[in-house]
Each structure stands twice: as structure tokens, then as C-alpha cells.
Amino acid sequence: MKYTEFEIISKYFKRNQKKDVNEIKGIGDDSALIKIPKNNILAISTDTLVEGTHFLKNISPEDLGYKTVAVNLSDLAAMGAEPKWTTLSITMPESNNIWLKKFSSSFFKILNKYNVRLIGGDTNRGSLSITLSMYGLLKKQIALLRSNASIGDLIYVTGTLGESAAGLFLLKKNIFIKNVNIRNYLIKKHLNPIPRVSEGMALRKIANAAIDLSDGLIADLDHILNDSQCGANINLNKIPISKVLIDNFQSQNYLNWALNVGEDYELCFTISKKNIDKLKIIKKKFLVNFTCIGYITPIEQGFNLFDNQKKIIFKKKGFNHFD
Amino acid sequence: MKYTEFEIISKYFKRNQKKDVNEIKGIGDDSALIKIPKNNILAISTDTLVEGTHFLKNISPEDLGYKTVAVNLSDLAAMGAEPKWTTLSITMPESNNIWLKKFSSSFFKILNKYNVRLIGGDTNRGSLSITLSMYGLLKKQIALLRSNASIGDLIYVTGTLGESAAGLFLLKKNIFIKNVNIRNYLIKKHLNPIPRVSEGMALRKIANAAIDLSDGLIADLDHILNDSQCGANINLNKIPISKVLIDNFQSQNYLNWALNVGEDYELCFTISKKNIDKLKIIKKKFLVNFTCIGYITPIEQGFNLFDNQKKIIFKKKGFNHFD
Numbered sequence: 326m327k328y329t330e331f332e333i334i335s336k337y338f339k340r341n342q343k344k345d346v347n348e349i350k351g352i353g354d355d356s357a358l359i360k361i362p363k364n365n366i367l368a369i370s371t372d373t374l375v376e377g378t379h380f381l382k383n384i385s386p387e388d389l390g391y392k393t394v395a396v397n398l399s400d401l402a403a404m405g406a407e408p409k410w411t412t413l414s415i416t417m418p419e420s421n422n423i424w425l426k427k428f429s430s431s432f433f434k435i436l437n438k439y440n441v442r443l444i445g446g447d448t449n450r451g452s453l454s455i456t457l458s459m460y461g462l463l464k465k466q467i468a469l470l471r472s473n474a475s476i477g478d479l480i481y482v483t484g485t486l487g488e489s490a491a492g493l494f495l496l497k498k499n500i501f502i503k504n505v506n507i508r509n510y511l512i513k514k515h516l517n518p519i520p521r522v523s524e525g526m527a528l529r530k531i532a533n534a535a536i537d538l539s540d541g542l543i544a545d546l547d548h549i550l551n552d553s554q555c556g557a558n559i560n561l562n563k564i565p566i567s568k569v570l571i572d573n574f575q576s577q578n579y580l581n582w583a584l585n586v587g588e589d590y591e592l593c594f595t596i597s598k599k600n601i602d603k604l605k606i607i608k609k610k611f612l613v614n615f616t617c618i619g620y621i622t623p624i625e626q627g628f629n630l631f632d633n634q635k636k637i638i639f640k641k642k643g644f645n646h647f648d
Numbered sequence: 649m650k651y652t653e654f655e656i657i658s659k660y661f662k663r664n665q666k667k668d669v670n671e672i673k674g675i676g677d678d679s680a681l682i683k684i685p686k687n688n689i690l691a692i693s694t695d696t697l698v699e700g701t702h703f704l705k706n707i708s709p710e711d712l713g714y715k716t717v718a719v720n721l722s723d724l725a726a727m728g729a730e731p732k733w734t735t736l737s738i739t740m741p742e743s744n745n746i747w748l749k750k751f752s753s754s755f756f757k758i759l760n761k762y763n764v765r766l767i768g769g770d771t772n773r774g775s776l777s778i779t780l781s782m783y784g785l786l787k788k789q790i791a792l793l794r795s796n797a798s799i800g801d802l803i804y805v806t807g808t809l810g811e812s813a814a815g816l817f818l819l820k821k822n823i824f825i826k827n828v829n830i831r832n833y834l835i836k837k838h839l840n841p842i843p844r845v846s847e848g849m850a851l852r853k854i855a856n857a858a859i860d861l862s863d864g865l866i867a868d869l870d871h872i873l874n875d876s877q878c879g880a881n882i883n884l885n886k887i888p889i890s891k892v893l894i895d896n897f898q899s900q901n902y903l904n905w906a907l908n909v910g911e912d913y914e915l916c917f918t919i920s921k922k923n924i925d926k927l928k929i930i931k932k933k934f935l936v937n938f939t940c941i942g943y944i945t946p947i948e949q950g951f952n953l954f955d956n957q958k959k960i961i962f963k964k965k966g967f968n969h970f971d
Contacts, residue, residue, distance in 0.1 A: 349689060353875065354794050355726035355859060356693035356784070361684040366672055369767065370679035371781065373737040375774035403678035414696040414779045444692070451698035456737045456779035458694065461679070471677050537678060552676065 370400035390431030405529025406461030490582030693723035713754030728852025729784030813905030
């Protein structure tokens with residue numbers, strides 16, 4: 326059975342989510358209405374996921390529902406904002422009920438996990454594409470801006486890098502691995518990245534600058550360097566690589582994935598040396614590791630990668646949709 | 649010459665718009681940051697326009713840039729909100745510089761006209777589709793909700809209805825008209841609808857409920873009736889139709905366009921009889937007409953259309969993307 330646009334919204338996207346006192350009007354009017362608590366500012370991130378560009382054609386509705394939310398949560402995490410509300414615009418070729426049921430269940434599961442309420446959006450017909458906007462709160466003076474890195478800051482990343490890219494290449498059959506458990510583990514790392522929301526919120530009082538790693542460490546860190554007018558020295562041997570990658574792949578592969586492919590949705594942040602003790606305290610609260618990979622230098626020194634003492638020649642490319 | 653994603657943003661979408669004190673961070677970080685002035689609430693509307701569904705394949709970039717903004721402004725107008733900021737997600741098959749230049753010029757022209765600042769978004773590759781979110785401000789108690797109509801309220805529409813649909817059918821060659829000036833006038837009414845932003849803001853203190861007319865009067869008014877749990881009596885002879893339509897088309901055509909096709913982006917609102925004098929004062933401020941077309945009844949009486957005294961049988965359909 327096919328549903329109309331309004332039936333789709335009322336059947337799949339009007340859920341009884343936990344009530345929020347700041348939501349004056351959610352789904353169902355010409356616009357949503359929200360109140361921003363005193364002394365808070367609103368962080369707004371928007372990301373579009375297009376079939377064939379941001380996800381493969383055969384992605385499951387559950388994985389797509391999850392990823393749509395995760396990548397936007399990751400943007401807010403990189404500001405240190407607390408996620409609160411979201412609007413969803415979904416364009417699809419037809420109203421397929423089984424697909425919609427699976428997509429919406431997974432979508433609300435991750436929203437509920439992070440206490441985010443769906444307050445509006447629309448459904449349209451066309452090739453599959455999803456635009457999500459995510460709204461978060463934070464105090465004015467403590468947003469983690471890309472432009473706040475200072476010379477001498479240490480550069481950290483959360484978690485390990487490169488596994489998501491390995492999963493992507495396994496899905497695209499660019500690489501092959503015999504062990505099914507490892508294969509599935511890496512694919513899951515690609516499809517279900519964990520946005521570092523609590524970590525971002527914990528870091529906002531002590532870190533200077535932050536970005537989430539979606540396009541690869543080189544391209545993403547380069548945004549911090551450009552916006553902060555700084556250089557950086559990064560030690561390749563310090564980049565956190567999981568045992569799974571080290572045991573199963575060549576180092577030139579996994580370093581390339583970490584540096585140039587991305588999709589890790591880990592945070593990269595800079596922090597003044599005077600805050601290292603505070604960082605140690607924060608680290609204890611999280612299961613994920615924070616690893617120092619280098620430090621910020623004056624702009625004249627540029628962006629340098631070292632393999633121990635040896636300087637490495639590299640290109641700043643990152644992912645470009647219009648390549 | 650082709651540009652990368654970041655070059656497109658910096659070349660076409662980073663403009664020196666008039667500074668806004670409430671914008672803490674605009675384009676260029678993981679999210680935008682805005683401050684909401686004291687005692688204000690935030691209205692958020694989101695609309696996706698998809699090629700072939702919301703606009704014809706041969707639409708000019710200028711008309712698309714205009715319409716993208718206009719339809720979202722119209723949503724805010726229907727709440728009585730003052731538009732302030734917007735985020736743009738644009739998906740396109742290639743980075744065509746001539747197209748981008750024309751689109752962005754037209755896009756910023758209408759943004760600047762309504763004092764709206766672009767604070768974020770992204771660019772992607774895929775079939776042409778645009779998602780805009782528009783952010784506006786209003787006081788908490790005076791939003792024009794669909795759910796606030798009361799029995800006895802008079803029902804008004806702004807402007808005239810049906811011309812946009814006539815323009816659409818001329819473009820689609822479903823109808824034909826010899827006179828080139830009239831043809832161009834009607835097509836312009838379709839491509840460049842005027843969002844009733846000031847009218848919506850002026851009405852918020854005196855009207856009870858409002859919606860903008862995008863899917864045809866019947867379907868849109870039906871949202872007010874459902875959400876307010878009311879009925880309505882509408883007199884077809886009162887529906888404002890322009891002289892151009894009356895002189896050039898049959899009444900069954902233009903009434904069908906007004907009732908069932910829509911795309912007029914006029915406001916439909918309900919107002920208590922006690923506020924009629926205040927409405928008369930407000931009307932003087934605007935060039936556009938406000939026309940009373942009927943009144944709100946108890947829900948048991950249903951939604952009725954009259955041709956003078958004669959009750960008309962009709963279907964509540966409106967536009968459905970998944971028909």
C-alpha cells in the first residue's frame with residue numbers, strides 16, 4: 326500500500342518523543358517554534374547525504390537512518406554543542422513502507438539515544454537524498470571554533486583513524502579480507518560511526534579549536550590551520566591506528582585511509598599545554614582514547630608530516646565532490 | 649573551469665551581507681552559531697525543491713534562486729515570523745560556473761531584499777535538488793498557528809488566487825494563450841511568487857490562524873480545519889480571481905487552479921469579527937488586497953463550498969508527491 330506525503334509523516338515521523346520544555350511547536354505547522362534558554366546560543370549544522378556520493382546504492386535503510394543522524398551529531402560535537410532538535414528533509418523515488426519503517430525506526434533510535442527531538446521537515450519524490458539540520462545549545466564563550474588554535478597547542482585526535490575507510494573499501498570491493506568477523510567489524514565502523522558528542526561537550530572548556538574528521542586528517546586539520554593562521558607538525562608514528570588495521574593491512578594503506586579518506590567522525594582538537602592535566606581528568610571519563618599526534622607551529626613553518634625525523638612530501642587534497 | 653566544493657562556497661556563497669549582531673559564527677565552521685534576542689522565539693522552516701517535482705527541468709538559475717528563498721519565506725510569513733537567517737544545501741550534477749553565478753546572484757538579491765543572512769550549508773554532487781532552512785524570530789504568544797481558528801472567525805486570503813497555476817500550465821504547455829504579454833505575466837506569477845512576509849508580521853497581533861497557500865485552497869485550509877477541529881463555509885464567488893484570469897479563461901479552470909493546484913504563496917488566515925476594524929487599518933498599509941471568502945463553523949458542519957446558495961460537491965485532494 327502506498328501512502329501520501331501527510332500519511333508518511335504521521336505514520337513514520339510523528340513519534341511520542343520525550344517532551345522538551347523549549348519546544349513550543351514541533352511537526353505540523355508552517356514552521357517549528359523553539360525557545361532558546363537564557364545565556365545559551367544556538368548551533369546549527371546542515372548536511373545532505375546523496376545516494377552514490379555519500380552512501381552506496383545498496384545501503385540498508387537502518388544504516389542510512391543511523392548515519393544521517395550521526396554525521397550531523399558529529400558536526401555539533403566538533404563545536405562542543407549539546408544536540409537538542411533536528412529537521413529532516415527526505416527525498417525518495419517512491420513511498421516504500423518497509424523501507425520507511427526500517428529507516429524511521431533506526432533514525433529515532435539514535436535520536437532518542439542522544440535526546441534529540443524531530444521538530445519538522447518534509448518528504449519529497451526524487452532520487453534518494455536526505456538533508457538533516459541539527460540544532461544544539463552551548464554557552465557563548467566556549468564554542469570550539471576552527472579559528473582558535475594557538476602556536477604551541479598540542480594536537481589530539483579521539484579514537485583510532487582509518488577503520489571507516491577500510492570498511493568503505495571492503496563494501497566497494499576495492500580491497501578484500503578473508504576473515505568474515507574482521508570484515509563485518511570494519512564495515513560496521515564505516516556504516517555506524519560514533520559521534521563524539523559527550524567528548525566534544527567535555528572538551529569545550531579546555532580545548533582551543535576542534536573539527537570532526539570527515540574528509541581525512543590532512544584536509545580537516547588544514548581547515549583549522551587556515552582559519553587559525555597557523556602551521557602544524559604531525560608525527561605519522563603517533564597517529565592512532567587500531568590493531569585490526571596493523572595486523573591485516575600495509576602501513577601505506579591505513580595511513581592513506583587515515584590521512585586522505587576520512588569518514589572516521591573522530592574529533593581533532595588543539596589544546597594549550599597548560600590544560601594537559603585537565604585533559605587527563607576528562608580522559609578518565611571516556612572509553613575512547615585521546616592521542617597527541619603533533620603540535621601547532623607558526624604559519625611560516627607550514628603544515629608538515631614527519632615519519633620520525635623524516636619529512637614526508639604530501640598533497641592537501643581531501644574529499645571533493647566535484648573532482 | 650571547474651571549482652571544488654570549498655571554492656564554490658567561497659566564490660559564490662560567501663558574500664559581504666549586512667552585519668547582524670546576533671550572528672556569532674556564519675559560514676565556515678562545523679556549525680553556525682546564533683544568539684536569539686531576549687523574549688524572542690525561533691521559527692524554523694525547511695523546504696526541499698526537487699527538479700521535475702517542484703520545478704521544471706528548464707527553469708533558469710535566476711528563477712530557481714528566487715523561488716527557493718520565496719517558498720521558505722512564505723512558510724515563515726504564515727507564522728508571522730520575521731525572517732533572519734538561512735542555510736542552503738545544494739545538490740547539482742556538476743559545478744557549472746555560469747549557472748552558479750546566476751543562481752547565487754538571484755539568491756542573494758532576494759535574501760538581501762528581506763534582510764536574511766546566509767549562515768551555512770553545503771554543496772553536493774547529484775541530481776539537482778535544493779534544501780533551504782529559514783530561521784525567523786517572533787514573540788512567543790503571537791505566532792500564527794494552524795490550530796488557533798475559532799468558530800465564527802472570518803476566513804481571508806491575500807492577493808488573488810490561480811494565476812501561478814495558470815503560469816505553470818502555460819510552461820507545461822497544458823494550456824495556450826496567444827497574447828505574449830499575458831503569457832509572460834502569468835509565467836512570472838508562477839516563477840516569482842511574492843512571499844507575504846510583512847503582511848504575516850502585521851497580522852500576527854490580530855489574526856487567529858494562518859497558512860500559506862502552496863497546495864491549493866482546499867487542501868491548505870483543510871489543515872487549519874483539522875488542526876483547529878473546526879468546519880468552514882466558503883463562498884466560491886468571493887474567491888479573489890484577477891481580471892486577467894476572468895478575461896482569458898473559463899471559470900471552471902481558474903477555480904480549479906485556485907482550489908486544487910495552488911503555488912500561489914498567498915496567506916489564508918482566520919480572524920475574529922471583533923478585530924475587523926484593526927484589519928481595515930492594517931490593509932491600508934499594503935498594496936495587496938485581503939478578501940473575506942467565508943467563515944469558520946463547528947466541526948460537525950464540515951467543510952463546505954457554496955456557489956452562492958448552492959452546495960458544491962468536491963474532493964479534498966491537494967498536491968501529493970507520491971500520487
